[in-house]
Amino acid sequence: MRSLFRFLAKNHVLLLFLVLEIFSLVLIFNYNNFQRVRYFNTSNRITGSIYNSFNRVVNYFKLSTINEELAVENSRLKSELEIMGQNTTSVISNIHPNDSLEGKFIYRSALIINNSVNKQYNYFTLNKGSNDGIRPDQGIISEEGIVGIVSNVSEKYSTGISLLNRRMLVSGKLKKNNFFGSVSWDGLNYRYVMLSDIPSHAEVAVGDSVVTRGSSTYFPEGILIGTVESVEIKQGENFYTIQVKLAVDFKSITYVEVVENSEKDEIIMIENLTEDDQDLD
Amino acid sequence: MIRIWIKYGIMFVSLVLLQVLILNFIQFSGYINPYMYVLFILLLPISTPRYFVVILGFILGLVIDIFSNTVGMHASATTFMAFARPIVIELISSREMDKSDYPGLNQYGFQWFLYYSAILVFLHHIFFFYVEAFTFVNFIHTFIRSILSSVFSIFIIVLSQYLVFRE
Numbered sequence: 001m002r003s004l005f006r007f008l009a010k011n012h013v014l015l016l017f018l019v020l021e022i023f024s025l026v027l028i029f030n031y032n033n034f035q036r037v038r039y040f041n042t043s044n045r046i047t048g049s050i051y052n053s054f055n056r057v058v059n060y061f062k063l064s065t066i067n068e069e070l071a072v073e074n075s076r077l078k079s080e081l082e083i084m085g086q087n088t089t090s091v092i093s094n095i096h097p098n099d100s101l102e103g104k105f106i107y108r109s110a111l112i113i114n115n116s117v118n119k120q121y122n123y124f125t126l127n128k129g130s131n132d133g134i135r136p137d138q139g140i141i142s143e144e145g146i147v148g149i150v151s152n153v154s155e156k157y158s159t160g161i162s163l164l165n166r167r168m169l170v171s172g173k174l175k176k177n178n179f180f181g182s183v184s185w186d187g188l189n190y191r192y193v194m195l196s197d198i199p200s201h202a203e204v205a206v207g208d209s210v211v212t213r214g215s216s217t218y219f220p221e222g223i224l225i226g227t228v229e230s231v232e233i234k235q236g237e238n239f240y241t242i243q244v245k246l247a248v249d250f251k252s253i254t255y256v257e258v259v260e261n262s263e264k265d266e267i268i269m270i271e272n273l274t275e276d277d278q279d280l281d
Numbered sequence: 282m283i284r285i286w287i288k289y290g291i292m293f294v295s296l297v298l299l300q301v302l303i304l305n306f307i308q309f310s311g312y313i314n315p316y317m318y319v320l321f322i323l324l325l326p327i328s329t330p331r332y333f334v335v336i337l338g339f340i341l342g343l344v345i346d347i348f349s350n351t352v353g354m355h356a357s358a359t360t361f362m363a364f365a366r367p368i369v370i371e372l373i374s375s376r377e378m379d380k381s382d383y384p385g386l387n388q389y390g391f392q393w394f395l396y397y398s399a400i401l402v403f404l405h406h407i408f409f410f411y412v413e414a415f416t417f418v419n420f421i422h423t424f425i426r427s428i429l430s431s432v433f434s435i436f437i438i439v440l441s442q443y444l445v446f447r448e
């Protein structure tokens with residue numbers, strides 16, 4: 001026993017080092033389980049407010065670009081409204097009275113106050129939280145395309161998993177022929193993601209649009225992800241390796257919209273029921 | 282004694298803020314991200330107990346982690362660097378040197394400080410970037426990232442010695 005104590009006393013620095021090192025590795029490994037511990041990320045009150053106040057100063061200098069973006073979006077929405085206005089009668093006659101077409105997705109605008117593109121697991125912080133109706137697992141889109149998914153929420157702030165995160169997987173499809181696959185980031189270049197699982201008999205060309213599939217409850221269908229940059233098929237494989245150029249420039253996004261799917265709980269409930277049924281067989 | 286605590290307290294807060302508010306947003310082509318905050322560990326008095334350096338390294342890393350959503354990654358890298366610090370100091374110091382307690386550039390000279398900061402910053406960055414990638418698949422890519430970022434970090438750390446920490 002005494003020699004054990006002597007050993008501990010002699011090597012206390014090494015032991016302390018190992019304990020702290022193991023503790024931090026445990027933190028890394030369990031990151032996905034740390035949704036409950038919200039104090040370890042930027043959605044907590046202190047870090048959130050520091051970023052928010054700093055961002056207020058920085059954004060002052062970006063005002064002209066932000067204004068320009070908003071003006072562009074405004075004019076686009078106006079012209080869309082014009083087109084909708086012409087077709088209202090035909091659209092309405094096609095809708096079943098019980099279809100709640102409007103109101104299935106609720107959009108809330110938010111400001112990105114902290115963002116990164118150069119890590120392997122990129123996250124960003126939004127200036128809105130549960131007080132504004134933001135909940136975990138809601139999709140985040142911007143004017144150009146999809147951005148990410150909300151992961152942690154505090155009262156006033158929230159963090160989102162960026163599409164540039166190796167833990168992120170989104171299901172996407174080719175707009176022109178509806179072949180679908182999964183979109184993921186390989187951690188190399190912040191302008192490109194990979195689209196995989198597109199079978200080799202599908203027609204793919206450079207420049208094709210890749211959009212969200214709408215199968216998950218995060219995003220509405222048809223939101224732009226990017227355009228096909230290069231298509232490749234490895235010998236002996238039945239699937240393409242497709243590189244997609246992102247529609248969103250993650251370095252310069254400021255304003256985003258958080259998408260709430262009001263039918264999400266219902267969809268998940270039904271999906272769970274179906275899974276239970278399959279288990280019975 | 283209290284003056285030293287206040288001095289290092291201010292240094293801690295300002296280096297963390299500098300890192301998370303400004304340097305984290307310097308991202309050339311998604312490759313280079315300087316991590317200057319490790320300067321705090323570099324500038325601790327040489328007589329600081331070794332266990333205390335390790336603890337401070339862990340706390341510093343964890344604070345940076347919380348600000349940049351990288352739970353545990355900076356903490357593990359900075360702890361490693363803090364543990365390696367006394368070993369590196371022993372390796373590069375010759376016996377004849379008159380030892381000041383403050384390992385600054387003016388006290389120890391440019392060459393010593395460059396070696397000292399370069400070795401420790403390299404260790405920290407390589408550890409950090411491989412822990413972050415958590416794979417050796419893109420070995421070369423991760424290596425290039427850590428080298429480029431290290432060079433940039435070392436550059437601003439040495440530069441800061443001329444601009445701010447002149448005393």
